[in-house]
Each structure stands twice: as C-alpha cells, then as structure tokens.
Amino acid sequence: MTDWLVMVVVTTTSVGLALTLGIYGTVVLDRVIGRSIAGEPLRLTRALVGPFQHAALLLLQQRSDTERSDSATWAVAPALLGALAAAALAVVPLTPAVALEVSSGIVYFGATMAMVMVAVFLNGWSANSTFPLIGGYRFVAQALSFEMPLVLVLIAAALPAESLNVADIVRSQDTLWNVVRQPLGLPLYLIAALGVSFLGPLGLPDGIDLAGGTVAELSGTALLLWRAAQAAVLVAVSAMGAAVFLGGWLGPWLPGSVWMALKTLLLIALMVVAKHLFGRVRLERFVVVSWVVLIPVALVHVFLSGILALRRIGS
Amino acid sequence: MVMRDAVAEGLRRLLIPLACRAPVRVFALAGVNSPTNIDDLRLRDDICLVDSPRSANVLWVAGLLPAPLQDSARRVHAMMSHPRATVWSRPSVMTAEHATLFPHATIVGPSEDLFEALRTVQRALLTKRHASDEALLPDEEPAPWRGVGPYGQGGTGMTGGVPYGRPMAERAPDRDGLELDQLPMRIGPFFPPFPSGLILDVRLQGDVVQEVTIAESLFAQGNVLSSGESQGDLLRDPFRRALTEPVPVGELELARARHHLRWLAHALRVHGLEALGRRVLMFVPALEPGKAGDILALRRLLDRIRTFDWSTAGVGILERQQLSGRGLGPVARAAGLSDDSRLVDPAYDKLGFEPLVHNDGDCRARWRQRLGEVIQSLALARAGAQPAGGAGSVESPRGVLRPETGPTPALLTLLPGLVRGMEWGDAVTTIVSLDLDVREARAASPVETPTSGKPAVERDE
Structure with missing residues (x-):
C-alpha cells in the first residue's frame, strides 16, 4: 500500500513538474524560433518573461460565452486535453528512478492520444458557432490519417525490446538508439506528433482561414487553459519520442533526467520549427498522402522491424 | 463568499503589474483613410493582433467606416470580452454619423502616437482607470426562441429554412x-x-x-469611398495620382513592389506562416531601387520550403478566356496573358519594359507572379524621376485602375464560380490570391451572374 502511494505521489509530482516546465519551455522556444525565422532581434529577457505576461493578461480577461453554447462540455474540453497529456506522460520514463513500469505502456499511450480527438471536437462543437464547429470536424477528418502511422511506428519501436513497456524500450537502446536502428521511425513519428498536437502544417482545426477555428470563440482563462493543454500534448508526444527513438535517459556524463529533458526539448524545437516553416497543408491532400504513402511506409517499417527483431532473437 | 472575493481581488492585484507589461491584444477594423497601416502593427513587440475579437482587449478602428459597415462594426465590438476599449485612429473628415459610432472610443489623431495610445488604454483598462466599454447593442437574441425545451429541440419547423429567424x-x-x-x-x-x-x-x-x-x-450604396472620405487615401496612393498627373516611374514601381510584398506577407500569414510573413513585412520599408538581393533570397527560401507551393498548386485555376482584356493585372499575367497597360506608356516603352508572365493560372502562379514583379519593379525603379501615367488609367498592382473603378469588380464576378466545390481552406487561399479591394467595387458590378468558368469541382475531377 505504501509503495503504491509513493509511486502515485512521485509520478504525479514528476508529471506535473515536467508538464509545467515543458509548457513554459515550449512557449519560450516558440517565441525564440519564431523571431529567429522572422529575422527579428532575439530579446531573450522578453522571451523568458513574455509567457507570464500573456498568461496574466488572459487571466484578467472575462471568459466569453456564445448563444446556446454547451457550457459544461466547453469547460471540460481543456481539462480533458490537459488530463490526456498528463496521462500519456505518466507512462514515459523521465528518469530510470521515476519509470512507471506499465507492461502495455505503448498501447496505453496510443489510446490516450487517440482520445485527443474527443477533446478537440468537444472544444469546437460546444461553442455552438460555425468556425469552431468546422475546426472540430477538421480534426476528426484528419485524425485517423496520423494516428495509424503513430501507433504503427510505436509498435515497431517496441519490437526490438520485445516489450510494450516504455522503460524496457529505453533499456533496449543501450547499445543503439532506435533513431539509427529504425531510421524511418522518427520522421514518421514527428509527422504524426504534429497532427496529434494540431500544430503547424496539421494545425487545420485552429487555422486562420477559420479565424482561429476551435479557439475562435475562446477568451480569458479558457483560451489560456486550452493553449496550455495543447502545449502539454506537444510535451507528452515529444517526451515519448525522446524515450522511444533517442534513448530516453541514456547518455554519458549528465544525469539521466537531464538527458531526457534535453532530448525532449530537441524534439519540441524541431516541431516548433516545422510550425513556423511549413504552412498548413490541404486537408484532402494530407489524407491522400497519409493513406497512400505514410501508412504503407509505416506498415513496411513494422514488417522490417519485426524481421530484424526475429533474426536477432534467432541468432 | 467574502473570503473568495478577497482572494480573487488579491490575485488580481498580483497579476495586474505583469499584465500591464503584456502586448496589447488588438482586433483591427480596417476602414478607409487611416494614417496607420494594419501591417505596421504586426512588426511591433508591444502589440498582438488577434484573429478573433473574442480574445481582444482593444478594438482598433483604422480610419472611417463607411455606413454599410457600421452595424457590423458594432457587432464586432459586442463580441469582445471585458475589459474592453476602443481606440479610433481619427480620420481627417468627421461627420456627425461617425461621431456617434463609438461614443466611448479614445480618439487618436494623425499626428499622435497610436502605439502609445494602445498601450495606455490597455494599462488603464487593467488598472480600472478606464472603464470597460459598455455594450453598444442590446444584449438580446436576434430572434426569440419559440421552440420547446431549452434548445428548441421539440419545436416545429426544424427541418430546414429559417425558423424563427435562425438559419x-x-x-x-x-x-x-x-x-x-x-x-x-x-x-x-x-x-x-x-x-x-x-x-x-x-x-x-x-x-x-x-x-x-x-x-x-x-455595394448597393455605390462606391464605399465617398469623395470626402477618400481624399487621404488618394493623396497617399501614387497610382490614384497617376490617373490625372504624371508620377515618377521610380515612385510607382517602388509602391508596386511594396504592395506586392504586403500581399505576400498576408498570404503567408493566412497559410500559418506568421513568422515568414513578418520577415517579408520587414523588407517593405527598406526597399531600394535596383536592390533585390533580399527578395531573391526570399524566393529561394519559399522554393525550398515547398509546402507553400503544395498548398497553392492547382488551386483556384482561372483560364485565359475568363481574364482576357479585362485589365486584371497580375491575376491575368499569372495565367499567361501579357495584359499590362504599361506597354502603351511611353515612359515604360523607353525602359524596354516587357510584362512578366506565368502560365498555370492557379494560386501558386499568382504568388510567383507577384514576387517576380517585385524584382522587376525594383529594376524598373532605377529609372527614378522619369514621369509616367496621367492618361486617365494606370496599371496598378491589382490591374488597370480607372477613376471610377478598378479590377476588383471584374474579379468579384468570377469569384462565385471559382470557389464553388472547393474546400473552405482552398476557397480562402483563392480569394486571398485575387488581392481584392472592395473599395473599387461599384454598384451592380459584383453581383452579376458569372458568365464563364467551370466549377472547381469539375476541374478536380
């Protein structure tokens, strides 16, 4: 009982801390990378303090309402999205000491990320407004096209470890990281991760062509919470990417937690760069490309990984 | 309850100093005759232009709003959350009708610092030295609900149409x-x-x-630029001056290059490339005749990125026969037509001017056309003081401009047939690519039934 309680406390604390720092880091990276691409002076102090100023301003802003909105589900949507991010991050081993040993961690992670669709759709639908509704539908329309490759590359990464436990997958990379062992895995995963976190090229639900889409009717605390939850999802998928493809806590000289944080930040930075450099794609074209290219490639990737894993076991 | 209020007030006092230093959240309403361009706000660290009035604290009204737009402006104001305020860049001409449009607005004159005014107003709002704007419209439902149940789910007439005023x-x-x-x-x-x-x-x-x-x-009330309101815009726009008097080629071509770059920045932003859009806007004030190095680098960058190409290629194709002889400027030239009234201007003839053309006629061809014309204009601008125009019509960045009209009415007639069958994102891409200015539209012109152009859905097949 005591062990169970300690595990809950440690996991909750570490996930909470990781998400808080991760969300802050994401916002700072977004500002720094955005200004760098725009060719504007960096102004690091402003980048570091800016997130707090923005948050304070939104906290002082009244929460808006629309005619005949479903206020209960509208309020639940950001909480659900944030909770899904936290639940997903809980199975990612942040350090060797804080590794929640879940035997089917990869499957559980895939399931929580699939539920993101519910949160985004709720946020769009509840406002009883056209643009948010279309934004919600857009996410549903594109979700299957990136969730299939996401799950397939995660399964492929589990094959060399012969385990669905994420900590085991990290340990299996002791001699060779999966990013080298399975070169197709990380690029496919990053594309899917952009979709899950509805960012950049796959940020169609919140597109400017919908005046902000699912967030078009949000203001004040609701907008702040939604943006924080979206960043939390980005942190969760990046942390999982770091664990599954970049060896997680493995690395010389520095403590395991520092390696994990650096690798997660690297993946967040890559996706933020993608956000600023790759404009939104056309939904129809993305779906076609996904079913014609990404999913078949992900399937071939799984088969190859399986054959290699069997050969290794046989030898 | 008292304890909760005290905690909330304490928290508020803690947040106010931080919030006062945050960029001003502004939703902009573009009118006419504004001394400040909306794009100028995008390059400011202390301003955050938002895409929905819901999350804005300050409504910035840029110039005068023609009468048909005023009711919509009040609706936008009603959508804003408290605390909210209005800042109005005051036009040179102020009619009684305009004076009552936003009675609580902070007026900023042409010579006053708009950015300081925006910052001051947001700070005053947060510290409660400036009262939050009261509603300008009554807070009532546009059509009273007469169905059964809280959501009208049991009402009659729910199978389509406009029951109780609701589509x-x-x-x-x-x-x-x-x-x-x-x-x-x-x-x-x-x-x-x-x-x-x-x-x-x-x-x-x-x-x-x-x-x-x-x-x-x-459009029913004619050109939204009534004569009195348009004077400021006319004086600032060299193409409008060139309708009646010769204007140096250098001035015209630099203005053309600036216009196209502002359009490109907007198009990039609509595609989610906000940072790249700001990069393009930074080029605008620094443009110099003959110096196109930055623009060439920008074109190489956009070529390398590819996704802007992918999301515009094959979208919004206009055929040559739809555009021929209508003075549609870059839109026509992007479809392979060499329509350009500069060809008959002696000043340009002396410079050996030849129109640049692209062949595909889609949105990608249009942005490539405009970027190409920026580079061409910078080269032409080296002619400096050579006078051009003054013949009653001029090749503006959008197409042939005449005293009474411009290319927009003709483009508007093509629009309904062009976007029918498209996904909404592609429709927005297409409309942005046409670079419309509804101030050019005259009564009756834009609502004509399109006479040509296949629906997009047929082309997709």
Whole structure:
C-alpha cells in the first residue's frame, strides 16, 4: 500500500513538474524560433518573461460565452486535453528512478492520444458557432490519417525490446538508439506528433482561414487553459519520442533526467520549427498522402522491424 | 463568499503589474483613410493582433467606416470580452454619423502616437482607470426562441429554412450526389483573411463550399469611398495620382513592389506562416531601387520550403478566356496573358519594359507572379524621376485602375464560380490570391451572374 502511494505521489509530482516546465519551455522556444525565422532581434529577457505576461493578461480577461453554447462540455474540453497529456506522460520514463513500469505502456499511450480527438471536437462543437464547429470536424477528418502511422511506428519501436513497456524500450537502446536502428521511425513519428498536437502544417482545426477555428470563440482563462493543454500534448508526444527513438535517459556524463529533458526539448524545437516553416497543408491532400504513402511506409517499417527483431532473437 | 472575493481581488492585484507589461491584444477594423497601416502593427513587440475579437482587449478602428459597415462594426465590438476599449485612429473628415459610432472610443489623431495610445488604454483598462466599454447593442437574441425545451429541440419547423429567424441546415445533393446537410453562413465584412468590406453568403457541406454569393448590401450604396472620405487615401496612393498627373516611374514601381510584398506577407500569414510573413513585412520599408538581393533570397527560401507551393498548386485555376482584356493585372499575367497597360506608356516603352508572365493560372502562379514583379519593379525603379501615367488609367498592382473603378469588380464576378466545390481552406487561399479591394467595387458590378468558368469541382475531377 505504501509503495503504491509513493509511486502515485512521485509520478504525479514528476508529471506535473515536467508538464509545467515543458509548457513554459515550449512557449519560450516558440517565441525564440519564431523571431529567429522572422529575422527579428532575439530579446531573450522578453522571451523568458513574455509567457507570464500573456498568461496574466488572459487571466484578467472575462471568459466569453456564445448563444446556446454547451457550457459544461466547453469547460471540460481543456481539462480533458490537459488530463490526456498528463496521462500519456505518466507512462514515459523521465528518469530510470521515476519509470512507471506499465507492461502495455505503448498501447496505453496510443489510446490516450487517440482520445485527443474527443477533446478537440468537444472544444469546437460546444461553442455552438460555425468556425469552431468546422475546426472540430477538421480534426476528426484528419485524425485517423496520423494516428495509424503513430501507433504503427510505436509498435515497431517496441519490437526490438520485445516489450510494450516504455522503460524496457529505453533499456533496449543501450547499445543503439532506435533513431539509427529504425531510421524511418522518427520522421514518421514527428509527422504524426504534429497532427496529434494540431500544430503547424496539421494545425487545420485552429487555422486562420477559420479565424482561429476551435479557439475562435475562446477568451480569458479558457483560451489560456486550452493553449496550455495543447502545449502539454506537444510535451507528452515529444517526451515519448525522446524515450522511444533517442534513448530516453541514456547518455554519458549528465544525469539521466537531464538527458531526457534535453532530448525532449530537441524534439519540441524541431516541431516548433516545422510550425513556423511549413504552412498548413490541404486537408484532402494530407489524407491522400497519409493513406497512400505514410501508412504503407509505416506498415513496411513494422514488417522490417519485426524481421530484424526475429533474426536477432534467432541468432 | 467574502473570503473568495478577497482572494480573487488579491490575485488580481498580483497579476495586474505583469499584465500591464503584456502586448496589447488588438482586433483591427480596417476602414478607409487611416494614417496607420494594419501591417505596421504586426512588426511591433508591444502589440498582438488577434484573429478573433473574442480574445481582444482593444478594438482598433483604422480610419472611417463607411455606413454599410457600421452595424457590423458594432457587432464586432459586442463580441469582445471585458475589459474592453476602443481606440479610433481619427480620420481627417468627421461627420456627425461617425461621431456617434463609438461614443466611448479614445480618439487618436494623425499626428499622435497610436502605439502609445494602445498601450495606455490597455494599462488603464487593467488598472480600472478606464472603464470597460459598455455594450453598444442590446444584449438580446436576434430572434426569440419559440421552440420547446431549452434548445428548441421539440419545436416545429426544424427541418430546414429559417425558423424563427435562425438559419438551419437544409439537405441538398453534395458533389458525390449524396443528400447531405448544407450550412448557410455569412462571412465578413471584417473576416481577417479577406479585405475589409467583403461579405460572402456561403453554403457549406462539411468543409466544402457548395454556393457563394456576394452580399449586395455593401455595394448597393455605390462606391464605399465617398469623395470626402477618400481624399487621404488618394493623396497617399501614387497610382490614384497617376490617373490625372504624371508620377515618377521610380515612385510607382517602388509602391508596386511594396504592395506586392504586403500581399505576400498576408498570404503567408493566412497559410500559418506568421513568422515568414513578418520577415517579408520587414523588407517593405527598406526597399531600394535596383536592390533585390533580399527578395531573391526570399524566393529561394519559399522554393525550398515547398509546402507553400503544395498548398497553392492547382488551386483556384482561372483560364485565359475568363481574364482576357479585362485589365486584371497580375491575376491575368499569372495565367499567361501579357495584359499590362504599361506597354502603351511611353515612359515604360523607353525602359524596354516587357510584362512578366506565368502560365498555370492557379494560386501558386499568382504568388510567383507577384514576387517576380517585385524584382522587376525594383529594376524598373532605377529609372527614378522619369514621369509616367496621367492618361486617365494606370496599371496598378491589382490591374488597370480607372477613376471610377478598378479590377476588383471584374474579379468579384468570377469569384462565385471559382470557389464553388472547393474546400473552405482552398476557397480562402483563392480569394486571398485575387488581392481584392472592395473599395473599387461599384454598384451592380459584383453581383452579376458569372458568365464563364467551370466549377472547381469539375476541374478536380
């Protein structure tokens, strides 16, 4: 009982801390990378303090309402999205000491990320407004096209470890990281991760062509919470990417937690760069490309990984 | 309850100093005759232009709003959350009708610092030295609900049409022949991706545009630039001056290059490339004749990125026969036509001017055309003081401009047929690519039935 309680406390604390720092880091990276691409002076102090100023301003802003909105589900949507991010991050081993040993961690992670669709759709639908509704539908329309490759590359990464436990997958990379062992895995995963976190090229639900889409009717605390939850999802998928493809806590000289944080930040930075450099794609074209290219490639990737894993076991 | 209020007030006091240093959240309403361009706000660290009035603290009214837009402006104001305030860049001409439009607005004169005014107003709002704007419209439902139950779910007349003044989904065949719901919606006149004043009545099936009509209301009263309101804009626009007097080629071509770059920045932003859009805007004030190094580098960058190409290629194709002889400038030239009134201007003839053309006629060809024309204009601008124009019409960045009209009315006639059958994102891309200015539109012109142009859905097949 005591062990169970300690595990809950440690996991909750570490996930909470990781998400808080991760969300802050994401916002700072977004500002720094955005200004760098725009060719504007960096102004690091402003980048570091800016997130707090923005948050304070939104906290002082009244929460808006629309005619005949479903206020209960509208309020639940950001909480659900944030909770899904936290639940997903809980199975990612942040350090060797804080590794929640879940035997089917990869499957559980895939399931929580699939539920993101519910949160985004709720946020769009509840406002009883056209643009948010279309934004919600857009996410549903594109979700299957990136969730299939996401799950397939995660399964492929589990094959060399012969385990669905994420900590085991990290340990299996002791001699060779999966990013080298399975070169197709990380690029496919990053594309899917952009979709899950509805960012950049796959940020169609919140597109400017919908005046902000699912967030078009949000203001004040609701907008702040939604943006924080979206960043939390980005942190969760990046942390999982770091664990599954970049060896997680493995690395010389520095403590395991520092390696994990650096690798997660690297993946967040890559996706933020993608956000600023790759404009939104056309939904129809993305779906076609996904079913014609990404999913078949992900399937071939799984088969190859399986054959290699069997050969290794046989030898 | 008292304890909770005390905690909330304590928290508020803690947040105010931080919030006062945050960028001002502004939603902009573009009118006419504004001394400040909306794009100028995008390059400011202390201003955050938002895409929806919901999350704005300050409504910035840029210039005068013509009468047909004023009711919509009040509706935008009503959408803003408290605390909210209005800052109005005061026009040179102020009629009694305009004076009562935003009675609580902070007026900023042409010589005053708009940015300081925006910062001051937000700080005053947060510290409660400036009262939050009261509602300008009554807080009542546009049509009283008469159905049964809290959501009218038991009412009658719920199977389509406009029961109790509310448009409901109606069934209609989609592009695959299936009977699906159609959602009617009105977009504009302050929809950020579109030019101010453009109002579209759209019927959507999912994300697909089934029908578009251009609302008549704005144009029924004639040109929204009445003579008194337009004077400031006229003086600032060298192309309008060139209608009646010779203007140096250098000035015209630099203005053309600036216009195209502002358009490109907007197009990039609409595609989610906000940072790249700001990069383009930074080039605008620094343009110099003959120096196109930065622009060439920008073109190489956009070529390398590819996704801007992918999302515009094959979208919004206009055929040559739809555009020929209508003075549609870069839109026509992007479809392979060499329509350009500079060809008959002796000043340009002396410079050996030849129009640049692209052949595809789609959105990608249009942005490539405009970027190419920026580089061409910088080369032409080296002619400096050589006078051009003054013959009653001039090749403006949008096409042939005449005293009474411009290319926009002709483009508006093509628009409904062009975007029908497109996904909404592609429709927005297409409309942005046309670079419309509804101030050029005259009564009756924009609502003509399109006479040519296949629906986009047929081309997709």
